[in-house]
Amino acid sequence: MKERLQEIFSHYKGKENELIPILQEVQSEFGYIPEEAMKDIAQFLHIPRGRVYSVATFYAQFRLKPIGRNHIMVCRGTACHVRGATKILEELEKILNIKEGETTPDMEFSLETVACIGACGVGPNIVINKNTFGRMNTRILPDILSSCSKSFGGKADD
């Protein structure tokens, strides 16, 4: 981790106003902001660790826990909501046995909601690992999950 952080820091001058772009780059690299990285960021920017932590927790874009190999986001925009996004979310919570914002213990799936993704016409939509699935219904969810993960009988890692 140290080496990857040093590589990220090499793009910056060590000024406090670089905190958010550094956090964004760290999250892009690791998928979340590890505790250890916050310590190193604070040292690099010569600011208290608490400042890094408070910024990382203030902005919803930053994640402080690792996400699963398959990152599922259910659109909670109005159009998708009207077309049944809540049922999709509830079904995913049931199938995966986790709540929104959580990750399965095997780190296979994380489940989150997201604001409108701009594909309202084909909602309700879910996004899995940056792939959008439109016209979603609860019947096809198991097949979609299978296509992502062996833990649902899929071949994703073959």
Ligand code: FES
């Ligand atoms: S509300 Fe879901 S894509 Fe716009």
